[in-house]
Every structure is written in C-alpha cells, then in structure tokens.
Amino acid sequence: MRVSVITFPGSNCDRDTQRAFSERGHTSNLVWHKDRDLQNPDLVVLPGGFSYGDYLRCGSLARFSPIVNEVVAFAESGGLVLGICNGFQILTECDLLPGSLLMNSGLTFICQHQYIRVESANTPFTRNIPAGRVLDIPIAHKEGNFFIDPERLKSLQDNDQIIFRYCDRDGAATSEANPNGSLDNIAGICNIQRNVLGMMPHPERASTEGVVSRDGREIFAAIEDYFDSSR
Amino acid sequence: MLQAKIFIRLKPNVLDPQGKAVSNSLHQLGYVKVVETRVSKYIEISFDDDNEQAVEEQVQKICADLLANPNTENFTYTIEKMGTV
Numbered sequence: 622m623r624v625s626v627i628t629f630p631g632s633n634c635d636r637d638t639q640r641a642f643s644e645r646g647h648t649s650n651l652v653w654h655k656d657r658d659l660q661n662p663d664l665v666v667l668p669g670g671f672s673y674g675d676y677l678r679c680g681s682l683a684r685f686s687p688i689v690n691e692v693v694a695f696a697e698s699g700g701l702v703l704g705i706c707n708g709f710q711i712l713t714e715c716d717l718l719p720g721s722l723l724m725n726s727g728l729t730f731i732c733q734h735q736y737i738r739v740e741s742a743n744t745p746f747t748r749n750i751p752a753g754r755v756l757d758i759p760i761a762h763k764e765g766n767f768f769i770d771p772e773r774l775k776s777l778q779d780n781d782q783i784i785f786r787y788c789d790r791d792g793a794a795t796s797e798a799n800p801n802g803s804l805d806n807i808a809g810i811c812n813i814q815r816n817v818l819g820m821m822p823h824p825e826r827a828s829t830e831g832v833v834s835r836d837g838r839e840i841f842a843a844i845e846d847y848f849d850s851s852r
Numbered sequence: 853m854l855q856a857k858i859f860i861r862l863k864p865n866v867l868d869p870q871g872k873a874v875s876n877s878l879h880q881l882g883y884v885k886v887v888e889t890r891v892s893k894y895i896e897i898s899f900d901d902d903n904e905q906a907v908e909e910q911v912q913k914i915c916a917d918l919l920a921n922p923n924t925e926n927f928t929y930t931i932e933k934m935g936t937v
Contacts, residue, residue: 678921714921721923726869768866768924802869 622848624649625662627692629683634669634705634825641825642666645841654686663848664701665692667708669761669823679722679764680710689715701745701844702817706762709809709819718812718819719777720769722762726802730763734834735800737808737822738788741781744811745847746818746840755792756836758822760800760808765821767803767810777810785809785820853934854901856911858919858927860893866924895919898934907931 624642628635628651635651642649650660654672659665673682683689689711696702696717704712712718725731739747739754769777777783785808789798794806801821809820824837862868871889878886897914899907908931915927 677919681918681921713923719923721921723866723924724869726867728869728873766869770865770923802867 622647622663622845623661624664624666625652625660626650626666626668627652627654627688628668629654629670629672629686629707629711631672631674632668632670632707634707634823638666638668638705638825641828641837641841644829645845652688654683654688657687657691659688659691659695662695662700664703664844665695667692667702667704667711668825669706669708672707672711675707675764678714680707680712680714683707683711684715693717696812696817699814699816701847703746703844704817704819705823705825706760706765706821709821710764712817712819717817718810719773720767720807720810722764722821723766723768724764725762725766725800730761731765731800732761733759733800735760735808735822736788736790736792736798737785738792738794740783740786743781744784744815744818746811746844747784748843748847748850750839750843753792754839755788755790756839757827757834758824758837759826759834760822761826762801762821765801765803767805767807767821769804774804777807778805780813782810782813782815783807784811784818785822854899854904854907854931855934856897856899856907856929856931858895858897858911858915858929860895860915860920860925860927862890862892863924863926893919902933904931 786806827837874889920927
C-alpha cells in the first residue's frame with residue numbers, strides 16, 4: 622500500500638504516522654503541505670499536531686495549503702483519507718466531514734489512554750472489526766469536543782456515520798467515560814461515502830513495539846484488509 | 853482608510869466552557885449576580901479603501917469564508933473611518 626502523510630507547519634505526529642505504516646511494510650511518504658503532488662497514494666493521512674499554530678480555529682488555516690486542494694479532489698474521487706486529531710479538525714474545516722471540534726468541556730489539554738468503542742465495521746478503516754469492540758487508543762488534545770446541530774447529528778446516527786465512541790473499559794459509552802464533552806460520546810465519524818474518516822484518538826501511538834497499547838494495529842490491519850480485498 | 857470591527861460569537865445553542873469557567877471565577881470573587889458569561893473573539897481589519905460599500909462586501913465575505921465557522925459561530929461587524937495620525 623502507498624501511504625502519503627501530509628506535513629503542515631506545526632504537524633508533530635507526521636513522522637510517527639509515517640513510521641507506523643512503514644513498519645508494516647508499506648511505502649509511506651511524507652508530503653510537504655506546499656507540494657501539489659500527492660505521490661499517487663492508496664491512503665492519505667492528515668496527522669496530528671497544531672497546524673498553523675491552531676491560530677483562529679484549529680485546522681482552519683490548513684485548508685489554504687496547496688496540497689489540501691489535492692486531498693479534497695482525492696477524497697471526492699473516492700480515495701481513502703484518514704484524519705487523526707488535528708487531521709480530523711482539518712477535515713471538518715474543509716467540509717470533507719460535518720461538525721466541529723470545540724474546546725474540551727473541562728478546558729484542559731487531555732493526554733491519556735482512552736477506551737473507544739467501534740460502532741460500525743462498515744468502513745475501510747474498521748473493516749472486519751466487530752461493532753462493540755473496545756480499543757485502548759491514546760488521546761492528546763484540547764479541542765476534541767465534537768459539536769454538530771441536532772438535525773445533522775441525527776443524520777450521522779441514521780446513516781451509521783459514527784464510527785468510534787468514547788467508552789469505559791466494558792464498552793459503556795457513559796458521560797463519565799466521555800473525556801471532552803463530545804456530543805453523543807463521538808470520537809470519530811466518517812463521511813456519507815465512507816471513504817473519509819476523522820478520529821481524535823491516535824492509533825499511530827498505539828501500534829509500534831514498546832508502547833502500552835497496540836490496539837491501533839487493528840485499525841491499520843482493517844485498512845490493509847480493505848486494500849487487499851479491493852485489488 | 854476604513855476599519856472593520858468584527859465580533860465572532862458562539863451561537864446561543866453552543867456551550868461555552870470558557871465562559872462557564874469565567875462565571876464560576878466571578879462567583880468566587882463575590883459577583884453573585886452574574887448569571888452567564890460568553891467569551892467571544894474580536895478582530896480588527898484595516899482597509900486602504902474609503903468606499904464603505906466595497907469594504908462591507910469584502911468584510912461579509914471574509915467573515916463567512918474564514919473568520920467564523922458557520923457550524924458554531926455568528927458574526928457581526930461595524931465599519932468605521934480610521935482617525936488620521
């Protein structure tokens with residue numbers, strides 16, 4: 622698989638993400654945000670970090686980077702796009718995903734292990750992961766509080782677009798298990814075509830040897846499975 | 853020269869955790885009659901242009917295209933002549 626990880630000014634998870642894929646045997650390239658060539662990828666990843674210093678609103682200025690036009694065109698032609706943390710914020714700001722990520726309800730930056738529940742196996746990113754499966758994937762953000770108006774929240778629910786919810790160890794999506802105040806415990810959503818996924822937790826931080834949780838590997842394995850099946 | 857004074861406010865139905873924290877602090881300071889605090893953004897943009905209508909058209913677009921997020925924020929603005937130095 623060919624993976625292109627976009628580096629914006631202020632991205633800081635780009636190399637971790639590149640490494641997570643290259644260690645699995647994929648051709649994993651960093652693509653600079655001023656480039657206009659995505660390098661023929663099978664998957665584009667918008668990594669975590671603080672693009673443009675989070676100025677104005679998180680992710681709002683990244684859409685003016687030349688490469689984002691290519692990412693949008695790639696997504697609109699059916700290409701797989703994964704946005705992690707700041708990448709999720711960028712995807713909402715360039716309207717590839719609905720909703721917004723607001724400041725955490727507790728006002729603090731949260732960096733911790735977090736249980737999330739897979740809600741749907743019906744995406745290339747969760748293929749063959751049974752719904753209800755609980756993964757331990759770290760979060761690290763101050764603006765991860767997912768917000769959307771009631772009509773569009775219902776649309777996300779009705780169209781099976783909520784892919785991950787914050788939960789406790791047993792998989793219960795309670796308010797106590799919600800770290801940041803996200804509506805409906807939402808930790809990740811996909812678009813209606815299901816080829817674009819945004820998630821606040823960091824699977825790349827739960828995949829390499831020597832870290833506490835390696836549950837992020839299940840997401841990468843799902844993408845590989847999808848890729849192999851579609852060839 | 854004209855200057856736009858722009859307020860970006862969270863929509864009324866959007867929770868404002870910053871405002872809530874400020875309210876709590878004000879209560880602790882003894883301002884018990886404070887009911888609600890909402891924290892907004894204030895942005896000033898200066899234009900090398902004296903045509904108010906042209907500037908207003910631009911400000912409207914600037915707010916809608918970039919400064920405000922239509923999912924969560926409303927914007928208002930005034931346009932004023934800048935004092936000569």
